[in-house]
Amino acid sequence: MSVDPYMRGRMSDAKSYAAPFELGKAMEGGAVGVVEESRADGFAPGDHVLHGLGWREVAVLDAKAARVVDVDAAPASAYVGILGMTGLTAYAGLTRIAGLKEGDVVFVSGAAGAVGGAVGQIAKALGASRVIGSAGSPEKVRHLTEDLGFDEAFSYKDGRVSDHLRELAPEGIDVYFDNVGGEHLEAAIGSLRLGGRIAVCGMISVYNDTEPAPGPRNLARLIQTRGKIQGFLVGDHYDLAGEYFGRAAGWLADGTLSSRETSVDGIDHAVDGFLGVLRGENTGKMVVRL
Ligand SMILES: NC(=O)c1ccc[n+]([C@@H]2O[C@H](COP(=O)([O-])OP(=O)(O)OC[C@H]3O[C@@H](n4cnc5c(N)ncnc54)[C@H](OP(=O)(O)O)[C@@H]3O)[C@@H](O)[C@H]2O)c1
Known part of the structure; x- marks a missing residue:
């Protein structure tokens, strides 16, 4: 089963796009299970299915809320990660929200996480000229440049984000994929080139705040740069799923x-796994093996 940062938002009764978890009830989330019993067409015992009733070992659900996945083609966990919501978030954010173009310089925060790692690699595959990532430790920074093909990476715990960006992208950036918010967002706005685009995917640095965080102080820079900033939810972009999953299968097969x-x-x-995600204990997708 998957543990994800958005679950933190459902632990509050503040008005949001998803209803809060209910006290006393099992939480929910993406999971892959094995069918034990079914009377529905197309589901036989032993089939692996993707569904939304994680946070439990056994679930009873309507067949309409499950999709059979092929665990010979990819490990079960891939369907809650790179071949699931996580990967599609990266693809939709880059292509549809940020309008990625060949030659763009791309900056992504939370780069060693599930979405961020996919963003950097997909941006390269789609023709970005340079991809820069930020993450929370030297090991993660090494992982980005040595394993995932990022051109540059830095630890945001080591100095100011704006200084790193100015050094690594002296000509500025065309696209910022925001997973973190706060200081990262302000630094990215400060480095935006003419016609730059910012896709706001997440703001994990503020999810535990008890007071509203100060906004970026340099929004006026969007006027000079004619820059755009847009938030999005992956749930609105499942029409891209077929296109993305097809391309992703090819990219996984050829090592891209x-x-x-x-x-x-x-x-x-x-x-522990869920809290680990908020604390940065994961590299790539955090999953719980049941
Ligand atoms: N809009 C959507 O539809 C959508 C869909 C999926 C995910 N998201 C968002 O995308 C982001 C990434 O999600 P994910 O599932 O891929 O999680 P993830 O990146 O795998 O895990 C979260 C990572 O955030 C980093 N982090 C935690 N606190 C931080 C802080 N104060 N400053 C900077 N980084 C911090 C940690 O890495 P470090 O060690 O680098 O700090 C941690 O590993 C989240 O903001 C999530 O809410 C949005």
Whole structure:
């Protein structure tokens, strides 16, 4: 099963796009299970299915809420990661929201995480001239440049984000894929080139804030650069799923795309896995093995 940052948002009753988790009820989330019993056409015992009732070991659900996945083609966990919501988030954000063009200089934060790692690699595959990533440790920075093919990477815990960006992208950036918000967003606006685009995917640096965080102080730069900033939710972009999953399968097969995972074992450690995501203990997608 998958543990994801958006679950943090569902642990609050603030108005949002998804209803809060209910106290006393099992939480939910993406998971791949094995069918034990079914009376529905197209689902036989032993089939692996992707569904939305994670955070439990056994689930009873309507066949309409499940999709059979091929675990011979890819590991089960890929369907909650690179071949699932995570990968599609990266693809939709880059192509549809940021309008990625050949030759663009792309900056992505949270780059060693599930979405961020996919963003960097997909941007390269689609013709970005340079991809720069930020992450929270020297090991993650090495992973980005040595394993995932990022051109440059830096640790945001080591100095100011704006200084790193100015050094690594002296001519500026065309696209910023925001997973983090806060200081990262302000630095990216400060480095935006003419016609730059910012896709706001997530703002994990503020998910635990109890007071509203100050906004970027340099929004006026969007006027000079004619820059655009747009938030998005992957749920609105499932019409791209067929296109993305087809391309991703090819990229995975020829090595253009690779995906790292971090896992914890057992439902008893699911909370540790979830908190680990918020604390940066994962490289790539965090999954719980049941
Ligand atoms: N809009 C959508 O539809 C959509 C869909 C999926 C995900 N998202 C968003 O995309 C982002 C990434 O999600 P994911 O599932 O791929 O998670 P992830 O990146 O695999 O894990 C979260 C990572 O965030 C980093 N982080 C935690 N606190 C931070 C802070 N204060 N400053 C900077 N980085 C911090 C940690 O890495 P470090 O070690 O580098 O700090 C951690 O590994 C999240 O913001 C999530 O909410 C949005």
